[in-house]
Amino acid sequence: MGTAQNDNVDVVIKASLISKYFPGVVALDNVDFEVRRGESHALVGENGAGKSTLMKILYREYSEDTGRLYIDGKNAKDMDIRQIRELGLSLIHQDLNLVPIFTVAHNICMGVEPVNRLGFIDRKELKQKAAPFLQEISSDIDIDARVQDLSISQQQLVTVARALVAQPKFLILDEPTARLDQKSTEALFDFLDRCKQSGITIIYISHRLEEIYRICDRITVLRDGKKILTAAVEELTQAELVKHMVGRELKKQVPKEEASIGEVLLSVRDLHPMLKAEAISFDLRFGEILGIVGSIGAGKSEVARAIFGADRKRSGTIRLKGEKLRIRNPRGAINAGIALVPEERRQQGLVITESIRKNMTLAALKKKFCAGGFWIKQREEKEAVKKSIKDFKMATPSLEQEARLLSGGTQQKVVIGKWLLSESSIYIFDEPTKGIDVGGKHDIYKMIVDLATNGAGVIFISNELDEVLALCDRILVMFRGQLVKELVNKEVSKDELLYYVMGGKDNESKNK
């Protein structure tokens, strides 16, 4: 046993035969995981594969049920988070674990605030202490701003800066780009390049293939709590990697189908999704998938929420099949046949302490599962939910499982499934595949294409240009709250689309 350690002197993180059990689930099953000094190591796998669990064990947020863990040659089994941080390990969480009402500087220095002689926090020094770490990762975040006033993308960058305060030798990033816009993503990559140059070991969890190949040296693939393999990136093509992750061959990344597009279904005129921007207008036709792209903060979600009546609507006229709609609240939208799958699924789309069954039939309860508008028809409800679970390949032990215990991908399927049961005529998807693995994405794409094929109108909001190009018939580009460009998918290339997303103008694009 001891010989294995001596063979690899440069192994700095060595987890052997780690197992972790949660009620009813084997999260990790005898996993071996090794990271070498100074390398960038990608940890990939579908949702629920055990990536986050393994990282939380490294960071001592969880303790393993069996197995051994050595970090930098030291037995980390009985350490707590503070000791791990002193060893030089920092974890940047997928969740934004920030204090919203504190300033950026205070959040960055959380736990190590400088104090004066009286024991009071020295605000001035706090700022000076935080500034260089923030500067590492971003130059346009106000260090005095409260975190609650920042965009999600900026908040994520603050968590990166906070991790740096511990002067880490090992940096774990759990899907850092899932919440970042294009510009911040580039800033993060530049930062990671600098980290590599200064010899910091990086463990990088991501669902984005291009990022993994851009940043990492080696890849470890987890599937269903087991380690599948560890290999150098050069030895693994993207197709092979994806194959290892899902365990089955994906024929096509995205199921693009030719849809037959009909009359105008929804016409939006003079909508003010954001306060300071100009009004926007567009149409959606039967059987059409209309993409809305733009970086974070461009106002994509605000359009969705304005149509859905989730925020007090800002003037404008919405016509459904030629009839003028007056939507004051989400209930009005649902009654009119509009469904919204929101971006923050845990906060906005799910009752996380309730069962899959109750979540899924919530929107359609009155329309489909009620006798006399009062009693719930339980048998029919259960049948419908069972069918959905099978159709959408949801990973769950039963239809009574609480939503909070499901993986991110399955949660999203529950939210989408909820609206499919409501049989609406218009579906709005806001970043439906965010933080979801390849196989889960595929299932969701298929659900969306099926909807359009059956004649529904779909508005597909996304930050991932690839999926927009693969799915949508028409694409609207938003920039700073304005509709800057309408593109027909067949006539546009990815770099052209990106140019508009990043705020490029028409006349300059061709000349220069």
Place this chain on the structure above:
Amino acid sequence: MNQKTNNWNKFIANYGLLFAFIVAIIVFSFWSGHFLSWGNIQNILVQTTSLGVCAFGLTLIMMMGEIDLSYAGLTGLIGAVMLKMIMAGYSPIWVVLVCLAIGVVSGLCIAILVVGLGMSSFMVTLAAWFIYMGLERYIGHGVTHWIYKYDESILQIVQGHLGPLPIPIIVMLGLFLLCWLFQTRTRTGQYILALGENIEAVKEVGLKAKLIKGGTFVAAGLIFGLTGLIETLRIGGSMVYSGRFLLVYALGAVFLGSAAFKAGKYNFPGTLLGALFFYTIINGLTLNAVKFYYIPLVQGLFLILAVAITTVKRGEIEQVQF
């Protein structure tokens, strides 16, 4: 234009309660010439002390997203214990120390059950209230005893002056300053607030969230012990269930305070204002010989009015910011 309205709304949301308080003072002072006399102001402040002190402890707890109702029973229990000790002839210093120690032990027990064993703070402290009520009856047999009959020296704590101010006022304002500075300026104080906002943010950087939480329960226990001490001395004896009125008033003061200065967040200046608000209304109405049953009625109306101003205005702020 919008920015202007937004700032104005923010101003109303933060200072609406203070404004209502000032209006009440102006109305009362016109109604009765005696209202703004130094003697009466001292009167209001002294009456507010036990509520104010208690509400400061509660603010700490509620700030970190928990609740503690034990003070409602603890006050009566401490009153009974105090009288037993005074009757047995213990010196005032021992009496004070034992009272405060009871508060600390109470806080410690709650901390172990809530933080250590993960029980619900509402249920645990509700149970603690009942237990303390039972203990109070067991010790005091439900009989009212007056302190002056046994030992007057301890009463000097509340009757004495330090400079121009009666000691209870100094205790309350001193504790206010201490809590306020502690919470807004020290690291631990800020972590208590952070616990209520996002406990994961505290845990993630390796801070001992449970220790901070437990410590806060103990500190609040100490403050509740002080509440029992002041209340018993102020009444001048142990009356059955003497802390019961505090239950609703302290919660009211903290909630009302959360509608002031930092709209929507618990804060110590707000709590102090909330506590003063209640007793100002009681005092102003009593001074003008308003029938006693109108007093809660007027208090309730003021509560709704104050919260209405801030809530409505806050709603508009959120809408503007989106």
